[in-house]
Amino acid sequence: AQSVAQPEDQVNVAEGNPLTVKCTYSVSGNPYLFWYVQYPNRGLQFLLKYITGDNLVKGSYGFEAEFNKSQTSFHLKKPSALVSDSALYFCAVRDRSPGGYQKVTFGTGTKLQVIP
Amino acid sequence: GAVVSQHPSWVICKSGTSVKIECRSLDFQATTMFWYRQFPKQSLMLMATSNEGSKATYEQGVEKDKFLINHASLTLSTLTVTSAHPEDSSFYICSANPRQASSYNEQFFGPGTRLTVL
Numbered sequence: 001a002q003s004v005a006q007p008e009d010q011v012n013v014a015e016g017n018p019l020t021v022k023c024t025y026s027v028s029g030n031p032y033l034f035w036y037v038q039y040p041n042r043g044l045q046f047l048l049k050y051i052t053g054d055n056l057v058k059g060s061y062g063f064e065a066e067f068n069k070s071q072t073s074f075h076l077k078k079p080s081a082l083v084s085d086s087a088l089y090f091c092a093v094r095d096r097s098p099g100g101y102q103k104v105t106f107g108t109g110t111k112l113q114v115i116p
Numbered sequence: 117g118a119v120v121s122q123h124p125s126w127v128i129c130k131s132g133t134s135v136k137i138e139c140r141s142l143d144f145q146a147t148t149m150f151w152y153r154q155f156p157k158q159s160l161m162l163m164a165t166s167n168e169g170s171k172a173t174y175e176q177g178v179e180k181d182k183f184l185i186n187h188a189s190l191t192l193s194t195l196t197v198t199s200a201h202p203e204d205s206s207f208y209i210c211s212a213n214p215r216q217a218s219s220y221n222e223q224f225f226g227p228g229t230r231l232t233v234l
Contacts, residue, residue: 036225041207041228041230042227042228043120043122043209043225043226043227043228044160044209044211044225045225046224046225090159090160103162103165104162104223106159106160107159108158108159109157109158109159
């Protein structure tokens with residue numbers, strides 16, 4: 001079975017400071033990894049994905065994430081946080097191996113609060 | 117980009133009535149649509165996978181007779197909550213995989229439907 005862990009329920013960061021939202025995963029094969037953001041009473045918006053290639057993936061709104069296979073992590077980062085980045089962030093994983101589990105599994109979400 | 121809409125965006129109904137939620141892919145065809153349920157401050161829980169022209173595949177613990185899913189076309193899937201009760205109150209979100217996408221493409225999510233059962 002595949003799983004995703006987001007160890008922090010909430011992350012607080014001052015505006016202008018770098019931010020990190022942590023995510024670790026577990027799959028039987030090689031993973032597809034995703035980050036989504038959700039604003040209150042809204043659906044999920046895609047931020048970025050890792051499929052293959054460079055371990056550092058750049059996405060929307062200045063976010064990036066680093067795939068670390070040895071640590072099975074895919075932490076979301078941004079060099080300088082904005083108040084408008086305050087939202088709920090979900091990490092997700094999908095097993096891309098042939099015959100692997102095809103459904104996407106979401107983490108429990110991390111609430112990011114950027115303090116002015 | 118790929119856009120998914122949901123209708124209605126919110127609905128309030130009396131206990132015992134049925135509510136239908138529509139999920140449409142506006143600018144692409146979707147062979148597969150997914151229905152999720154999200155409780156406050158919790159993650160998305162996959163309820164069922166809907167494939168065009170075939171029966172939906174429900175996740176363990178989800179009552180298929182209570183949550184009826186119909187994927188009538190490549191652009192429309194509906195979720196009907198039958199005989200709704202207050203415990204069915206939740207935020208329901210659909211997503212869709214474009215027909216043209218490779219298997220690893222990200223899902224495109226609708227804006228969600230807030231259901232409140234009185």
